[in-house]
Amino acid sequence: MSDVSLIGPDFSTYVRTARIACVEKGITHDLTTDHLSGPESLQSEAHLAFHPFGRIPVMLHDDFRLFETSAICRYIDAAFEGPALIPTERRQAALMEQWISAYNDYVNPAVLRRHILPYAFPKGPDGQPDREVIDAGLPEVASVLKVLNTALETGPFFLGETPTIADFFLLPAIDYLRTTPEGPELLAAAPNVLRHRDAFAGRTSYSETLPEQLKEAA
Numbered sequence: 001m002s003d004v005s006l007i008g009p010d011f012s013t014y015v016r017t018a019r020i021a022c023v024e025k026g027i028t029h030d031l032t033t034d035h036l037s038g039p040e041s042l043q044s045e046a047h048l049a050f051h052p053f054g055r056i057p058v059m060l061h062d063d064f065r066l067f068e069t070s071a072i073c074r075y076i077d078a079a080f081e082g083p084a085l086i087p088t089e090r091r092q093a094a095l096m097e098q099w100i101s102a103y104n105d106y107v108n109p110a111v112l113r114r115h116i117l118p119y120a121f122p123k124g125p126d127g128q129p130d131r132e133v134i135d136a137g138l139p140e141v142a143s144v145l146k147v148l149n150t151a152l153e154t155g156p157f158f159l160g161e162t163p164t165i166a167d168f169f170l171l172p173a174i175d176y177l178r179t180t181p182e183g184p185e186l187l188a189a190a191p192n193v194l195r196h197r198d199a200f201a202g203r204t205s206y207s208e209t210l211p212e213q214l215k216e217a218a
Contacts (some may be wrong), residue, residue, distance in 0.1 A: 008056030
């Protein structure tokens with residue numbers, strides 16, 4: 001029996017973040033999508049019973065239910081024995097929290113919502129990606145990557161040689177960015193961001209959480 005259960009598909013970046021936390025902590029998890037058949041099912045009565053805002057992931061541990069990825073990762077760190085996922089030094093912990101917030105507020109909207117998702121769920125003419133949306137968002141993607149590149153100068157992770165929860169948030173988006181037509185060129189201009197991904201690629205948490213869609217690209 002697994003230590004925890006996670007609700008959500010493996011291709012979700014936030015689901016993968018929670019899965020990475022499980023593997024890095026050294027606990028087992030299972031992934032279920034029993035009541036999820038597509039994006040519309042997130043608003044179904046069955047799923048809203050787990051997450052009142054209709055999002056993913058959701059974590060189940062014994063009789064405890066928890067949603068929101070950061071809360072899930074923090075709970076996993078506190079509830080189980082294993083390597084620490086959060087720095088003990090308060091300023092380092094605060095910096096980790098800073099980059100989690102920065103990912104959610106700036107990186108995710110630019111890189112995932114305005115670049116990756118238009119390719120993954122095309123809404124342009126004839127079912128093609130909407131070039132107007134993608135092209136309009138490219139300067140913002142480049143700007144965000146420039147900030148990340150500076151933040152990762154002493155890396156390979158945000159706080160040095162050991163990844164923390166903040167790194168678990170960033171990795172899945174960068175992995176998807178590598179697969180878009182503009183991704184390689186964008187990342188070539190941000191070598192420290194690419195180094196971050198490459199450093200993760202050698203960890204068990206990378207291979208064990210790699211979505212099916214990315215296995216060929218890896």
